[in-house]
Amino acid sequence: MKKSILFLFFVVSAVYQTQAQQTDHQWKEAEAAGYRYKYVTNDPMKARFYTLKNGLTVILSPTPKDPRIQAYVAVKAGSKTDPATNTGLAHYLEHMLFKGTDKYGSLDWAKEKVELDKIDALYEQYNTTKDEAQRKIIYRKIDSISGVASTYAIANEYDKMMTAMGAQGTNAFTSFEQTVYTDDVPASAIDKYLTVQAERFRNPILRIFHTELEAVYEEKNRSLDNDGRKVFETLFATLFQKHNYGLQTTIGTVEHLKNPSLVEIRKYFNTYYVPNNMGIILSGDFNPDTVIATIDRMFGYMQSKPVKKYTFAPEDPIAAPVEKEIVGPDAESLTIGFRLPGNKDKDALLADLVGQVLTNGRAGLLDLNLVKKQKLLRANAFTYALIDHGVLYFSASPTSGQSLEEVKALVLGEIENLKKGNFDEELIVSIINNIKKSKINESESYGDRASALMDAFTSELDWKDQVAYVNNLSKIKKADLIAFANKYLGNNYVCVFKRKGDAPQSSKIEKPQITPVATNPDKQSAFVKMVNDMPATPATPVFLNFDKDIQKAKIGNAEVLYVPNKDNSLFRLRYRYNIGTLxxxxxxxxxxxxxxxxxxxxxxxxxxxxxxxxACSFNVSTGENYTTVTIEGLQENFEAAVKLYEDVMANMQPNETALQAMKARIAKSRKDAKANKGAILQALTSYATYGANNKFNNTYSNATLEALTAKQLIDKIKNVTQCGQTILYYGPQPLNVLTASLKKLHPIPATTLTPAPAKTFVRTEQNSNQVLFTDYDMVQAETRWVRNLERFDPNQKTIIAAFNNYFGGGMSSLVFQTIRESKALAYSTYGYTVEPQKAEDQYQLLAYVGSQADKFEEAVVAMNALLTTMPELNDNLELAKMQIKKDIQTERITQDGILYTYLNAKELGVSQDLRQQVYNQVDQITMKDIRAYHDSHLAHKPYTYVILGSEKRLSPETLSKLGQFKKLSLEELFGY
Structure with missing residues (x-):
């Protein structure tokens, strides 16, 4: 373990009362392998910062723990720098960077270019035409020529290359001032990855544009159904009336999305996608001396250009509170925002700590005074730090019988407590201790390392300040926080009331007529073949041996499962009791x-x-079969934390006031769940799986809730501790020391209580097509296909893994490529077999399309066609199999993941790591096997269609064509 990580741990103490010893953090320079770089002394991430001759920033943080690398290519440009005439441009450029260049993504670039040039010109004509009839004529030409152009295109070659090299998490995201492209690749594939990225940004081609833009339309329409996004955009638009944080949204306006300009997209790319405005950030298992030379060679072609800095006028002060209102189907909530200085202001560090003092999840003012005392259903605050401005962002939800005005008064009351200094100075020390603990975890993960470095780069923050963050926080006094609060938190806020009701009619983007484009999924460009043929030595897979990787002991009649923590001094202890909600x-x-x-x-x-x-915590959670107590924190405080928990269990006192408040909060939570479309879709799916009485609505009635007494609830928890238990431990303490300690601290009954028999649910058998529908005020339609299959069989593991990867489990799958890429019918879609969690459970086929309501019928036809007739693409199957092997080669199940993998295997009745079986068998899977699985499980089978949408847009007559129609009320779904 690195000295710097050891330092971070040892300064954290249970009796930490004084300012931590300051560690020196300075920028230094060094040279290795002919390249100069900068680094910060005592940086636990050991990050090297290079600037190449063309201005490209390269940040490398090597760590050999896992044979993988988290990679980001980051551009310091986002919606803040969108042209005012083309909002949303940075975001849909991000989408287009997956479409290839003149070297990949094309069968015949010369012929394709002729057609793409025609499309360019037509879009410019389309944008300047106001007559709707003429616009439709032009769009038909765009659609027609796009069909011709697509015959020369190969869709999704980027994803196929990344899949072939074993990449995970291939994606991208855009926000106010960053566009970031992300992949997690095997360490052995780093040369392949860099080859692809260097080509990707050389000459991106805007091919298959109108179908991809339709996917962006879908994303926009989903945002129109999202009350939370409306609240966020309203808050920022009110806070920032002279800055693009508020003047523009990341997705853009409906009007601008309807009128894209490929000329403007290229202009944006040429302006901001230049090396002096970009960064490559890598963390993982690599030699930085080798990697920097490769990056320099690959990206040396890029030429720097001056990038004009975004300028803005100062915002007018907010002289009095500004109130806004959003109405929609989701539950009520309150949001308050205070405008703050940007992230490099001297007060930015204070703002971070103020957010933690207000809410840190456990001991902040809002946590203790409002949530713990159950005055609100929930409440939190955090600092939203951006380059030019920041926001202190509050959100809260009412409990039963509360108005949003009352919620506002309570939140403002805690701000007044902050301003008056009504909090313990000791809280600051506790916050710093807990941040130190989180920093230990962050430096251990290659993914967290890369994310932190990437955020600092795009936010233009000095990494030295990030490394010194905890020490700098330690210098802040209570008086500083009070002064900050009084300076910034007056009557200068914006308040957004989110009320429940019928949303005003949105300006929905109407569905254009799109002819499905060719994707040529069975073709391959010469560039892709070259990348795939590059040598790469695969990592050797590491499989678990439960007998060797887990140590076992007994304390009384409780089994102890133990995995040592050899990296740091954090522990996680769990008591897993054999009783749950069933x-x-x-x-x-x-x-x-x-x-x-x-x-x-x-x-x-x-x-x-x-x-x-x-810097410890405890939590009690209940699942279907088990109730788990989790105690975690610093090993030096292990005994203190366990004693605290045991004291709570032994001496908890009934509190009638707390019970009544909790009942009110639960009643409100139940009401809110009925307004949450995600919860409704989950309820519908459970109904389709088990019938009218199912796991989702296996709950207590409102009358039962009201009748429960404090004594009954305390007795229930005490009874839990009398049931059989398994003790799980991941930490640095030796097993014999752990068991000796727990024998003193954790009483285990000599005889165990037998709980009431677990309630069982039998899955329904789909004998005919059914439609389960619930009405919800929304622009989109959410559709799931549900079919229950046979019971678990470990011998099916390999064929199911291969089928899921090939058919509908990712971006390279048939489902995604057909429904989204070719037909532009959905932003999100999938189809795969869900594996059971217990040996007696059944598999389930689950498919999904989220589409505009006016695309619903086309989307259903498209999915049904794939469920009935599966295209056979042998190269795609080989790719799917290769990805499975590469994932297993580089996957490392560690820490308490070992314990849960073992317990999950026991539930399935197996005693070995099933990944080894998959790895050894997957090469033998053939298209004939996939076809047989598809035909026997999916093709020409009845399904239960689970549909959530608006009755105004989806009529019962339309839905009844799919099967026997049943409209379900929220009461039937939720059981209360």
């Missing part, structure tokens, strides 16, 4: 109740503070 559906209530209870010596708030002070 035994008692009110057990979750009892688990919730614990957090609001004190003991005979401490209040609930004092207990929370005590845990937070020593």
């Amino acid at each position: 035994n008692d559906n009110t057990l979750g209530l009892a688990a919730q109740y614990v957090q609001f209870l004190g003991t005979n010596t401490q209040t609930a708030e004092q207990i929370t503070k005590a845990f937070y002070k020593i």
Whole structure:
């Protein structure tokens, strides 16, 4: 373990009361392999910062723990720099960077270019034409010529190259001032990855444009159904009336999306996608001396250009509170925003700490005074730091019977407490201790390292300040926070009331007529072949041996499962009791109740503070079959944390006020769930799986909730601790020391309580097509196909993995390529077999399309066609199999993941790591096997269609064509 990581740990102490010893952090320069770089002393991430001759920033953070590399190519440009006449441009350029160049993505670039030039000219004509009839004529020409151009294109070659090299998480994202392209690649494929990226940004071609733009339309329409996004955009538009943070949105306006300009897209690319405005950030298992030379060679062709800095006028002060209102189907909420200086202002560090003092999840002012005391359903605050401005962002939700105005008064009351200094200075020390703990975790993960370095780059932050972050926080005094609060948090806020009701009619983007384009999925460009043929030595897979990787012991009649932490001094201890909600559906209530209870010596708030002070925590959670107590934190505070928890369990005192408040919050949560389309879709799916009485609505009635007493809930939790248990531990303490310690600290009953039998649910058998529909005020339609299959069979593991990868489990799959890429019918779509969690459970086929309501019928036809007749693309199957092998080669199950992999295997009745079976068998899978699986499980089978949408847009007559129609009420779905 690196010295710097050791330092971070040892300064964290349960009795940490004084300012931490300051560690020196300075920029230094060094040279290796002919390249000069900068680094920060005592940086736990050991990051090297290079600037190549053309201005390209390269940030390398090597760590050999996993044979993988998290890679980002980041551009310091986003919606802030979109032209005012073409908002959303940075975002849809991001989409187009997946379409290839003149070297890949094309069968015949010379012929394709002729057609693409015609499309360019037609779009410019389209944008300047106002007559709707003429616009439709022009669009038909665009659609027609796009069809011709697509015959020369090969869709999705980027994703295929990344899949072939074993990449994971291939994606991109755009925000206010960053566009970032992300891949997680095997270490052995780094040369392939860099070859592809260097080509990707050389000469991107805007091919298959109108179908991809339709995917962006879909993304926009989804945002029109999202009340949370509306609140966010309203808040920023009101706070920033002279800055593009508020003047423009990342997705853009409907009008601009309807009128894209390929000329403007290229102009944007040529302006901002220049090396002096870009960064390559890598963290993982590599030699930085070798990698920097490769990057220099690959990206040396790029030429720097001056990038004009975004300028803006100062915002007018907000002299009095500004209130806005959003109405929509989601639950009520309150959002408040205060405008702050940008992220490089001297007060930015104070702003971060103010956010933590207000809410840190456990011991902040909002946490303790509003959530812990159950005055609100939820409340939080955080600092949203951007380059030019920041926002102190509050959100809160009412409990039963509360108005949003009352919620606002409570939140503002805690801001006043902050301004008056009504909080312990000790809280600052506790926050810093907990941040130190999180920094230990961050430096351990190659993915977290790369993410932190990338964010600092695009946010234009000095990495030295990031490394010194904790030490700099340690210098802040309570008086500094009070002064900050009084300076920035007055009557100068924007408040957005999100009320429940019928949303005003949105300006929805109408569906254009699009002819499906050719994707040529069975073709391959010479560039792709060259990349695939590059040598790469695969990593050797590492499989678990449960007998060797897990140590076992006994404490009384409880089994202890142990995995050592050899990296740092953090521990996670779990007591896993053999009782869950299937035994008692009110057990979750009892688990919730614990957090609001004190003991005979401490209040609930004092207990929370005590845990937070020593950078530890405890949590009680209940699932279907198990109730789990988790205690985690610093090993040096292990005994103190366990004692605190055991004291709570032994001496918890009933609190009737807390119970009544919790009942009110649960009643409100239940009401809110009925307004949440994600919860409704989950309920519909459970109904399709099990019938009217199912796992989702296996819950207590409102009458049962009201009748429950404090004593009953405490008795339930105490009974849990009398049931059989398994103790799980991941940490640095030796097993014999752990067991000796727990024997003293954790009483285990000599005889165990047998819980009530678990309720069982039998999956329905789909004998004919059915339609389950629930009405929801939305622009989109959410459609799932559900079919229950046979019981678990470990011998099916390999064929199912191969089928899922090939058919509908990712961006290279048949489902995604057909429904989104070729036919532009959905932003999101998938189709795969869901594996059971227990040996007696069944597999399930689950498919999904989220589309505009006016595309619903086409989308259903397209999915049904794939479920009935599966295209056979042998190269795609080989690619799917290759990805499975490469994923297994580089996957490392570590830490307490080992314990849960073992427990999950036991639930399935197997005693070995099933990945080894898949790895050894997947090469033998043939298209004949995939076809047989598809035909026997999917083709010409009845399905239950789960559909969530608006009755105004989806009529029962239309839905009844799919199968026997049943409209379900929220009461039927939720059980209350």
